[in-house]
Amino acid sequence: MPQELRRQALTVIQPAFRGTAPPDWLRRLIGEGLGGVCLFARNTPDAVTAAAVTGALRAENPDVLVAADEEGGAVTRLESAHGSSWPGNAALGRVGDPALTGAVAAEMGAFLAAAGIRLAYAPTADVTSDPRNPVIGVRSFGTDAADVAAHTAAFVAGLQSAGVAACAKHFPGHGDTSVDSHHALPVLNVDEATLEGRELAPFRAAIAARVRTVMAGHLLVPSLDPDRPASLSAVLLTLLRRRLGFGGAIVTDALEMEAVAAGRTLPELAVRALAAGADLLCLGARATEEATVRAVADAVVAAVRSGELPAERLAEAADRVAGIALPGPAPEDAATGAAxxxxxxxxxxxxxxxxxxxxxxxxxxxxxxxxxxxxxxxxxxxxxxxxxxxxxxxxxxxxxxxxxxxxxxxxxxxxxxxxxxxxxxxxxxxxxxxxxxxxxxxxxxxxxxxxxxxxxxxxxxxxxxxxxxxxxxxxxxxxxxxxxxxxxxxxxxxxxLPPQPRPAGATYPGRRTPHRRRRPRRTPPRRDARAPGTSPPTAPPWPRPARRSTSSSPRADPCPTGGTSDATDPIRAAAGHVGASTRRVRPARPRARAGGVGAPGVNTAARDRFRRAVALPSSSVPPAPRRSGRPRPNRFPPxxxxxxxxxxxxxxxxxxxxxxxxxxxxx
Structure with a gap:
């Protein structure tokens, strides 16, 4: 029992190290059950070195969870020497094409998987709401919650399709703050209704897309818990579990950050985070000594023995951490994935x-x-x-x-x-x-x-x-x-940006063709063109176009291309889950009514001529086609x-x- 308790305590800890080769103390701890390691730019000057590092770590334990903060754009660890090969979230959000976001994330995931990374701390699911925010900025997909939700779900699905676990961060939302949590404690001053409708929408979408982990941010939400930041708050983390239905692993933001570390020690913060409901403890970039890791593990074991931390809570956290990694092929030489x-x-x-x-x-x-x-x-x-x-x-x-x-x-x-x-x-x-x-x-x-x-x-x-x-x-x-x-x-x-349609037939790797197939124009038959004695048709010569719902319920209509439905496509399903689409939906026009009165703007004379020509009842006349909506603008507030x-x-x-x-x- 004591050995099992210590193994569980080590499983939930994720330290860092210095240099481009794992030190001996880290190898020993991995052999004893250390659950994971977080890599930083100092460890991975290039993808080839990253693959060598992850290979050395797995030589001690094939199941060790290797993570990296790889968001694309400004935040990159494996390509920090020359900059990321992929644009960041703000650029993807500005394009307004979730299919492109998913394709970029899938390619980034393939690059990370080839280097042996199995957990990426991405995407940033924060909605940029305060233009003074010094730390989120271009790391967010935008200022509209529905757009951010759609891109977040697309990124999660794309990244995890490559065998790399995703992490939606920073719960419950760091976008409407003006303080960097690396230096002080931000305060999210919003009421519960705003939190539900704006901050939580991207996290709901990520959960619907089956995100493996969610990172709890170091920020105070006075409307829900005025005393503890989200990463240490049982109220906020219980909300994530029960109201949002998240069953994966909850990761803390780096516990060394000043938002929570001021006047406290890492061992103390680790126990408080586990007791609140967190599962994986990210210690931070400065936690690079064996003594630090062992002190945290000792504090967790002592808290269980004293009753401060229930043993069931620690066992639950260790099981969730062990289940983060997605099944996938063995890491290949990074030279083949990042030449x-x-x-x-x-x-x-x-x-x-x-x-x-x-x-x-x-x-x-x-x-x-x-x-x-x-x-x-x-x-x-x-x-x-x-x-x-x-x-x-x-x-x-x-x-x-x-x-x-x-x-x-x-x-x-x-x-x-x-x-x-x-x-x-x-x-x-x-x-x-x-x-x-x-x-x-x-x-x-x-x-x-x-x-x-x-x-x-x-x-x-x-x-x-x-x-x-x-x-x-x-x-x-x-x-x-x-x-x-x-x-x-x-x-x-x-x-x-104005709408930017892709060339006809263009596709991205692993995504369906994004364009709505244009229905061929049908010319109504002339009365004198029918053969004598031929019965008039009993239905319109083309299918009635599907009507879009303007409600906030999940969309269930087929995909525009006739591909998968919302129920089977996680990206579209997640966008529908929050009642959002990447396009503004116009209210549906009323159907044509008997007596020759139809929807506004309908050429009723032409419609009546067509009805008489084919001898159709008024109720069978197809409604006037509606123009598709324009992409929602991603404006930044003045x-x-x-x-x-x-x-x-x-x-x-x-x-x-x-x-x-x-x-x-x-x-």
């Missing part, structure tokens, strides 16, 4: 930055670029928006990149921007970096002084930083011809400082990145 070649295209540059890139060219390949980058570049290109006329670069330009503090989630090492791409494509490009300390009038005047060269200004989340908006205003007044590339959230006045010029998009080397700086990476 270090330059054959795949990188991201397309913004039109404001380069005339040739704006016209659809691919950027120069980066060393170590994943062989999966083609789909990432396609997705990134669909999220780009060009306003105004793209400048032509007859001579190498001056590129000024505005650097802001990076969040801990993004980390120090992941590059962003397009400066190095332009320098590689256009030798002689002058690169300048602008910081709050160097954004003085004389330095800005020097940047704008060379009128013989085009000027490119690269920013992100400019509207959140007054010094950037002021510097942009000064530079654009001196150089109205300058191009601005904004790689952050859409500005308050940003227009939604706030604060004026927006910068230029297009906005999201994350990573393909599209852009969120704000970030600070110490080692954590979620």
């Amino acid at each position: 270090a070649s330059g054959s795949a295209s990188g991201s397309a540059s913004s039109g404001a930055a380069s005339g040739s890139a704006a016209s659809g060219g691919a950027s120069a390949a980066r060393p170590g670029r994943s062989a999966y980058a083609a789909l990432g570049a396609l997705a990134a290109g669909r999220a780009l928006e060009l306003r105004g006329e793209a400048p032509r670069f007859d001579v190498p330009p001056v590129v000024a990149t505005f650097e802001t503090a990076r969040t801990v989630a993004v980390g120090r090492v992941t590059p962003w921007g397009i400066a190095d791409l332009l320098a590689e494509r256009l030798p002689g490009t002058v690169l300048r970096t602008v910081t709050p300390e160097t954004a003085d009038p004389s330095a800005l005047a020097e940047i704008a002084a060379d009128h013989e060269r085009p000027l490119v200004l690269v920013v992100r989340d400019a509207a959140r930083h007054a010094w950037i908006t002021a510097a942009l205003a000064r530079l654009l007044s001196a150089r109205p011809d300058a191009g601005v590339v904004d790689m952050g959230l859409p500005a308050p006045d940003a227009r939604p 706030f604060g400082a004026p927006a910068a010029h230029g297009r906005r998009s999201d994350g990573g080397r393909a599209v852009g990145q969120s704000d970030g700086r600070a110490g080692e990476e954590r979620r």
Whole structure:
């Protein structure tokens, strides 16, 4: 019994380590029953090294759960040296195509599986509601709960189809906060109705898509529990279990984060989290010593023996952790899944930055670029928006990149921007970096002084930083011809992207054809065209079109392409589960009524001629066809400082990145 109790205590702990090879102490603990390890950028400079690390860990225990914080876009661990091969959530949400989101997630999952990763801490299911939020930003799919829910479900289904467990985070929703939980405790000041209708909708969709894990965030929700953050709150975690019906493993955000760690120890927090209902304890990036892990395990064992933590609760948590990993093939050599070649295209540059890139060219390949980058570049290109006329670069330009503090989630090492791409494509490009300390009038005047060269200004989340908006205003007044590339959230006045239909017949790997098949036009038969004595038809010559429901109940109509129904397709089913569609649904028009009175806008004279020609009763006349809805705009609510010029998009080397700086990476 004592050995079994200690094994269970080790099973629910997930530490980290330093270096690119597992230390001896970690190997010993895995042999004793340690449940998992979380990898960070310092452990995985490339996918080949990541595969070697995971192989060494599994040599001690084939069932060890290896996790990584791989979201795509700004947050990447396996591609931190050169940037992610896939755009982040904000870019995917801006495109507004859940099928594309699912395809990107499936490809990312294949890349992670080849490197031996079995749990990815993605997707971010937070709804961006507070534009001041310093840590979520482009990591969110958008500002509309229904859209975020649809993309969250698509990402979960795509990632898990590759054999990598997904994790919806940060429950119950980190989007409507203005504090980074790495540094202080955020407060989600919403009533229960708003929480139910907005924050919880993406998590419901993820659960409907059978997500394996949910990460509890370090944030306070006073309307439900004014005393404890969600990760330590039995009230919030019970809500996740009972009201949302989640039966998988609940993971804590890193317990070393200041939101919960201020004045407390890791062993104390571990016991409190388990008692509240959490299953897997993510200790954080700094938990890299054997003594730390053993202290946490000792505290858990002591809590069980003292009665503070029920033994059944610990056994339940250990069983859930053991059930996280999806069945899949043995990890292959990462070289086959992430070839270090330059054959795949990188991201397309913004039109404001380069005339040739704006016209659809691919950027120069980066060393170590994943062989999966083609789909990432396609997705990134669909999220780009060009306003105004793209400048032509007859001579190498001056590129000024505005650097802001990076969040801990993004980390120090992941590059962003397009400066190095332009320098590689256009030798002689002058690169300048602008910081709050160097954004003085004389330095800005020097940047704008060379009128013989085009000027490119690269920013992100400019509207959140007054010094950037002021510097942009000064530079654009001196150089109205300058191009601005904004790689952050859409500005308050940003227009939604227009509908972007794919070419006819286009499909993504593993997804069905997304287009609605156009029903062939049928010409009503003429009266004199029928053979004498022929009976008139008793039904319309084409099937009655399905009527869309405007209620919030799950959609049960067949897929537009005649493929799977909502009941069998987890992506569409999850979107329907929250009463959402990626398109705005117009109210159904009334059916035609007897007496020649039909729906508004119907050509009643033509309808009556057709009815007389085929001798049909009025009630059999098909209703007037309705136009399909337009994609829901992903507007960002107005706030604060004026927006910068230029297009906005999201994350990573393909599209852009969120704000970030600070110490080692954590979620």
